Amino acid sequence: MAYLNENYLKLKAGYLFPEIARRVRAFCDAHPEAAKRLIRCGIGDVTEPLPAAVLAAMHKAVDEMGVRDSFKGYGPEQGYEWLRAAIAQNDYRAHGLDVADDEVFVSDGSKCDCGAILDILGNQNRIAITDPVYPVYVDTNVMAGHTGEADASGAYAGIHYLPCTESNGFIPEPPEIPVDVVYLCSPNNPTGAAARRDQLEAWVAYARRHGSVILFDAAYEAYITQPGIPHSIYEIPGARECAIEFRSFSKNGGFTGVRCAFTVVPKSLQARTRSGDARPLHPLWLRRMTTKFNGVSYIVQRAAEALYSPEGKAQVRSLVDHYMGNARVLVEGAKSAGLKVLGGVNAPYIWVGAPQGVTSWQAFDKILGEANVVITPGSGFGSNGEGWFRVSAFNSRANAEEVARRLQQLRWG
Numbered sequence: 001m002a003y004l005n006e007n008y009l010k011l012k013a014g015y016l017f018p019e020i021a022r023r024v025r026a027f028c029d030a031h032p033e034a035a036k037r038l039i040r041c042g043i044g045d046v047t048e049p050l051p052a053a054v055l056a057a058m059h060k061a062v063d064e065m066g067v068r069d070s071f072k073g074y075g076p077e078q079g080y081e082w083l084r085a086a087i088a089q090n091d092y093r094a095h096g097l098d099v100a101d102d103e104v105f106v107s108d109g110s111k112c113d114c115g116a117i118l119d120i121l122g123n124q125n126r127i128a129i130t131d132p133v134y135p136v137y138v139d140t141n142v143m144a145g146h147t148g149e150a151d152a153s154g155a156y157a158g159i160h161y162l163p164c165t166e167s168n169g170f171i172p173e174p175p176e177i178p179v180d181v182v183y184l185c186s187p188n189n190p191t192g193a194a195a196r197r198d199q200l201e202a203w204v205a206y207a208r209r210h211g212s213v214i215l216f217d218a219a220y221e222a223y224i225t226q227p228g229i230p231h232s233i234y235e236i237p238g239a240r241e242c243a244i245e246f247r248s249f250s251k252n253g254g255f256t257g258v259r260c261a262f263t264v265v266p267k268s269l270q271a272r273t274r275s276g277d278a279r280p281l282h283p284l285w286l287r288r289m290t291t292k293f294n295g296v297s298y299i300v301q302r303a304a305e306a307l308y309s310p311e312g313k314a315q316v317r318s319l320v321d322h323y324m325g326n327a328r329v330l331v332e333g334a335k336s337a338g339l340k341v342l343g344g345v346n347a348p349y350i351w352v353g354a355p356q357g358v359t360s361w362q363a364f365d366k367i368l369g370e371a372n373v374v375i376t377p378g379s380g381f382g383s384n385g386e387g388w389f390r391v392s393a394f395n396s397r398a399n400a401e402e403v404a405r406r407l408q409q410l411r412w413g
Contacts, residue, residue, distance in 0.1 A: 007145045012154055016135050016380035017043055020364075027368055034372050039399050039406075041330075041392045042374040044189065044349065046254045048322060048396075050303075051315035054253060057306035061299040072298040077290045079106025079262070083301045086308045087262055091247070097234045103264055103282065105289055106296050106304075110219050110248040110261040114183075115140035116292070117215060117244065117263070120284040121271065125180035128160040130172045132190055132381030132388075134217070137183045153383050164191065165384055170342065170351070171195050174206035182207065184233075185217040187224060190381045190390040191351045192343020194229045200236050207242035213271060213281075214243040219261075222252035222320050224346045240266040244281070251348070251394075252316050253307045260296050260304045323348045326393035326400035333404020334391070348393040351378070355412045363389050371406035 020042050028035035050058075064070035078084070084104040092099035107113050114136055127146055129137050141147055141159065148157030155161060160179050162172035170193040172184070184203060186195040195203075207214050216233040224231055233243045248261035255261075265285045270278040296304075306312045327344040334341045340353030352375075354363040360377035367373050367389075376392070378385030393400065 005143070005145075007143050007147075010142050010147065010149055010156070011139060012150055016376070019380070020374065020376065023364070024368065024374055037372040038374065039372065039395070039403055040374045041395060041399075041403055042376045042390075044251070044392045044394055046251065046256050046319075046323075046394050048254060048319055050254050050258070051307070051312060051319065053306040053309050053312035053315055054258075054303045057302045058299055061302040065299065075295045075298055075301070077293050077295045078102075078286060079104065079296065080298070080301050083305050084262075086305050090308045092232065092234065092264075095231070095235075097232060098240065099234065099264055100267070103266055105263045105265065105285060106301060107261050107263060107289075107293070108259040108296050109250070110217065110246040110263070111136055113246050113261065113263045114215065114217060115143075116288065117285075118144045118146070119288050119292070120281055121181060121213070122274075124274075126160060126178075127158070128162055128175065128179040128182045130164050130183065130185070130188075131155075131161040131383060132164060132170075132378060132385035133183070134185060134189050135381065137215075155383065161382070163384055164188075164193075166342075166353075169193055171199055173199075174202055178210040178212070180210075180212055182212055182214045183217070184214055185219075186230075187220040187347035188349075189217075189220065189347070190349055190376065190378065190385065191388075192345070192347035192349040193351075194224060194226070194346035197228060197230055197236070200230055200233060200239075204233070204236045204239050204242060208238050211272065212242060213269070214239070216243050216245045218245055219248040220251055220347050221247065222316065223324060223348055225324065226346055229346055234264075234266075240268045242269065244269065249304050249307060252320060253304070253312075254319060255300075255304070258300055258303060260300050322397070323393050326395055326397060329397070329400045329404050330391055330393055333407050336404075337408045337410060339407070344393065350391040350393065352389050352391060354387050354389060358387075358412065360386055360389055366412075367407075367410070371403075371410055373403050373406055 084101045087104045088099045088101045150156045164170040170191040221231040233239045245264045249255040265282045267282045269281050330350045331344040334352050343351040360379035364377040376390040378388030
């Protein structure tokens, strides 16, 4: 009989979003009339149609695939050169950041890359992860065997947790002890907090001092509205020697169902072998991509390229403005309901404090049962998320306004 990967058995039962789906299903089955009023503000999935520039590019690419002379088979696993060049130029070099075309690797999602990056990092690394946190960072390390068992609070042995609380603005501070790999997400999912330049400077200085690697998730950088908030870790001097950056077209271009993202691995970034030799990570990621991945489809990459056209950029801005408009509506609605509200300024997520004595899951059940709105309980993101819940601004304006109205009608006792 074959043996299984027993690390999967250490995972806490019910990954957050399947558990939400299970509870919503049970509610809808028990209350079919209320189910008709249901508004989903839980999972951060976009709702608005793809930009017109993307549709035009996809139609053109589909037509090309129907002609022998322009048909495309296997493409470069790391992405077509023209898309990598568009990304490096528009997202980095146009802003004075030194990123070469071949340091960009195109993939089918930053969620996938955040897990796959562990393929090139050693099992002996001490991992630092924020609390609360996007669950994928934790679960992929558990699956890879980088942790021990979880305790009663859900914290895994072998992970160093970085507390994010109201007192530090939900932005983690470098720990006093050395760690090898650090996960940072800014603007943050789930809290909506965005790190200031001085806060990222402290992290880069820490990483360079200890030889750490920062895994920087910038999937929501397009939503930054405040001046002075870095859009990329590479805005910080020295970050090319210590950081990998993940970005996605899911939330700026509406690609959640299209699937395209990219990861930047600088050639100057190194990690050490067991014997202490420093080796670059770039060739290892290239080897991993060309071995385990056959690349994003030609049609999808042409769609992503269109986001960098003048029309595409304007349409992306319009999409982002729409969702951030929803965020403002939700923030005002929650505040008018007497709730404590963070986020919604540099990210499409509202981080809401439940009334005193109400747990995250109790808030979830009450809002689902009485307001017929699906939110995300903060405790699902970690122990420091207890007492909070996340509301997503990814929706129509009419739905955002209705959710704001329903929140104000709730009575918490």
